[in-house]
Amino acid sequence: MDIRDKMRPLFRTLDGGLFSTEAGKADVGDSVSKMMAEGGIMMCWADPYFPDRVIPEKVLQRSMEVIQEGVACHYTAPIGNAELKEVIAKKIARDNHIEVDPQRNIIINPGSDVGLYFAMTPFIEPGDEILVHDPSYPSNFLDPQLLNGVVVKVPTYEEDNYRLRVEEYEKRLTPKTKMVLLSSPNNPNGRVYTREELTALSEFIVKNDLICVCDQAFEDTAFPGHEMVSIASLPGMWERTVTVCSCSKGMALSGYRMGYIFTNDVIMDALYATAVNIQGATNTMIQMALIPAYEDTSFMQGYVAEQDARRQYAYEKFNAIPGVSMPLMESGFYGWVNVSRLGDSSEITSYLAKEAKVMVNDGKFYGEQGDGHLRIIYGVFADRAKSFEGIDRICAALAKRAAELGITD
Numbered sequence: 001m002d003i004r005d006k007m008r009p010l011f012r013t014l015d016g017g018l019f020s021t022e023a024g025k026a027d028v029g030d031s032v033s034k035m036m037a038e039g040g041i042m043m044c045w046a047d048p049y050f051p052d053r054v055i056p057e058k059v060l061q062r063s064m065e066v067i068q069e070g071v072a073c074h075y076t077a078p079i080g081n082a083e084l085k086e087v088i089a090k091k092i093a094r095d096n097h098i099e100v101d102p103q104r105n106i107i108i109n110p111g112s113d114v115g116l117y118f119a120m121t122p123f124i125e126p127g128d129e130i131l132v133h134d135p136s137y138p139s140n141f142l143d144p145q146l147l148n149g150v151v152v153k154v155p156t157y158e159e160d161n162y163r164l165r166v167e168e169y170e171k172r173l174t175p176k177t178k179m180v181l182l183s184s185p186n187n188p189n190g191r192v193y194t195r196e197e198l199t200a201l202s203e204f205i206v207k208n209d210l211i212c213v214c215d216q217a218f219e220d221t222a223f224p225g226h227e228m229v230s231i232a233s234l235p236g237m238w239e240r241t242v243t244v245c246s247c248s249k250g251m252a253l254s255g256y257r258m259g260y261i262f263t264n265d266v267i268m269d270a271l272y273a274t275a276v277n278i279q280g281a282t283n284t285m286i287q288m289a290l291i292p293a294y295e296d297t298s299f300m301q302g303y304v305a306e307q308d309a310r311r312q313y314a315y316e317k318f319n320a321i322p323g324v325s326m327p328l329m330e331s332g333f334y335g336w337v338n339v340s341r342l343g344d345s346s347e348i349t350s351y352l353a354k355e356a357k358v359m360v361n362d363g364k365f366y367g368e369q370g371d372g373h374l375r376i377i378y379g380v381f382a383d384r385a386k387s388f389e390g391i392d393r394i395c396a397a398l399a400k401r402a403a404e405l406g407i408t409d
Contacts, residue, residue: 220250333379
């Protein structure tokens, strides 16, 4: 008997990495640990400053206090710590320009990946179509399918700076369309969508009576000069938008596994009712330790400044290689690098693992528009010089490849 025959058809096709021989899955197996033991660098995991300690002192201190107090070994209600939600509500008012009731409009999640899936669950029924911009975060393509929805990819184009164009959404609108799934800022291309783009998209959503789930995991990483606009703040959107946020990216606290959803109280009531069944309770100590981080988020400004220096370095280095290009990223701590002239992106990913001893992300995982691209996390290591070493190793390997192919411009 093949136990896969008992699985749902979608699950029969998925690859979790346990039977893979390539070092393509950063979160499964021992390929990463083996490469790192051999001097390899992992620039494929969106975990800022990995593997170094960057925890703010106030968060560390509160973590230790909570453990000493003894409450850390007990549950917090699945809807989340009330005091934490109070300080998050102030951040939402300040940064997202939305006034929320912390006890009616916010729920805490054990990470925004869980939150993203949870946000879709009240809405998607078998056969519902979900419009997802391409490229996008891989979970945006898989999560709706896990709920028996149908993903409809909406292309955005590199030559157009990956702008959201409503006409591309309109072309794909059918009577089965239920939801628009948005990653803002975009992962992997770093776009911080303009107010103009989001206003046009919101008008499309309202006009066609759709739901919007917005992944804002990277909202705190937008660089100066790029206004971070929450689509939920635009006219007609609050009653139909579920926004998912995280402490992982802007606060560099990925291992703390805390995210949150904010939305109107009608949707939130459904999430409260099913929280224990779908997401469970978020770690008690983590929630209490993060209260001081959300009380004063000014420490994140230093992280943005640090990643600004890294993006500038990466931008100069990658664009100096014949046949390679990278935009000046608008957010995040990664580069979106076009290597299409050097070959297939899957092949280049494997080549870099062998030639440069650096693991990067194959752009194909991010949609059809990701073909020919690499996502490279230059936000690794607390020491900027180590990050630059990784970039230099990649660039040397790509330059060698370009020379072998005779590419000079």
